[in-house]
Amino acid sequence: MSDRLALETGANIRGCILNVNINADGNKKSISGPGAGNYFSVGKTFQDIEEVFGEKVLKENSAFIAHGTGTPLNRITESHILSTFAKEFGVESMPVTSLKSKLGHTMGTAGMDQLWGALGAMETQNCSGICTIPKIADDVFTENLDFYLKDQAFDKQKDIVMINSKGFGGNNATASVASANLTMSLIEKRYSKTDITKWEAKRETVLENRKVEKEKAINGSIEPIYEFDKDVLDLADLEVKKNHIKTSTGFNYKLSSDLKGKDFT
Template identity: 50%
Template sequence: RQHPRSLAMTIFGISDAVKSLGISWDEILKIVPREKIGCISGCAVAQADKFGMGGMFQASMAGSRVTSKHMAMSLGEGSADFGHAYVLGSMGMTGNYTGACATFQYNLKIGTSMIQSGEALICIVGAAESGIVPEIYEAFSATKGLAEDKHLLDLQKRLGEDCSQPNHRKICRPFGENIGMSLGESAQFVILMADELAIKLGLNIHGSALASHINADGYKKSISGPGAGNYLTVGKCLNQIENYFGKEALNKTFFHAHGTSTPQNRESESHIISSLAKTFNINALPVTAIKSYLGHSLAAAGGDQIISTLGSWKNNWIPGITSTPALAEDVYSENLNFLLKNLEFNDANFDFAILNAKGFGGNNGTA
């Protein structure tokens, strides 16, 4: 009550992650020093509803007053603050590495680095974003990158689909004929831990976060347009897999695309993935995009990808881009296998997943 939605979502999300460990958190606190437990999480846009920054800016226009909570509840790293204070009781590294739509991948980089360096034994990594408020919606709409009902009906008519009403289940169509992205809200958290500690405690181990790479775009004419940096981040991930695990490991890899459902993204991101699959001699790299189900949750989008990936390994099932009936003509598909249907697989088929994010400003993150 009287907290921004994303901070309330944080409490739920971190609590859920902690309760999935297989051991009580109190038992872990008896073994691990609190200063060795970090929490890195936050939002990309802001705590934008009326209980956070939105309410602070709206107060005078609404004939109200700014409360003592508004400023504190506006801070971008509030999700990490709430995690330490209200769930974890931890005293280690804190903060949020903001990187637009790649924020989760940015936070994952901090978390993995802390574990690898020994600065932390445990690091809770995540992001929480509640961007479905009028001001944020209008801002994205002004960029002409947001899908709206009128254009959706036009698309359904053009593709010969039922156009009596908007089909919102298929409003987000990555790599197909599409009209823009759909906003979503999400809070996603994973718990990173030093290998020896996780094994000693007998915890549920779902996977390993090997690396997260970040590169800017360099010179470009539009701050919101795509650039060269994402070629570097994706290439580094593929190169690491090949170097550490051998060339055959690349054929046991699938790819979670950023897949925002904009015409610009379908062309630019497909070119990146296709070019690098060709460079690394991957014949048919499977590509999916979880935004086709969840929309774009902004900072937490990478978290949606990683939780979907862990679910795929648990259930031997990769959700396909089922909202997209066919690839658009300007999509690059050489050396790629766009999964337009769900894919069931055997345990031995996939050992690696690449999670890609391309954010405004040239914020490219790939894990």
């Protein structure tokens, strides 16, 4: 959700995504053949972190969850991408892991699997390692990278985790996930102390409600919520005029064109 909505609802803020950089490979000799697109998406993500938080955070407080496909060409190219940009940006020993070793190639591997892994790693400062191999393959680039081959704690505080989708079919996406602490530092720049105080009060209620609902789920006492046909509007609920439509629920939708003269002249 947006930062504004998070404050309005009292959401428990666990982090934020700075940006999602997407680049296609362009011409390819085969569907599985790696292309150049992931260089662009990863490179831009490094730039995002340095732009927002500075080079110190990038160099000392960042880690990477790789797409982690074990096929030779993809493991070579992805490791080369990470190693290249780690060197270019002066990151001396960037922790690298992949979740496929434990979860397989799920439908969410490039999205929610990695996102949850990133949030958990930053909250606990423990990283899930690549536990299914005895060593890194000889053709993998390792310079300026620290591949975690077991579950272990970070040696330094990590507040940024990059996640990566290396396009098997030709598209690539890379994003940077910031910790709750870094996220709050951004929110404090954008919103007033009053806004944040109101959010803190609402969050207390949200956390209490979450605790109650969790206990219900554990005890098997939670009831399903069935709201079929609730608040569905039909013709009798609409007051239609030339310039607006009013609903029986109190919503007043103004009818006006989004097109301006410059759009079609």
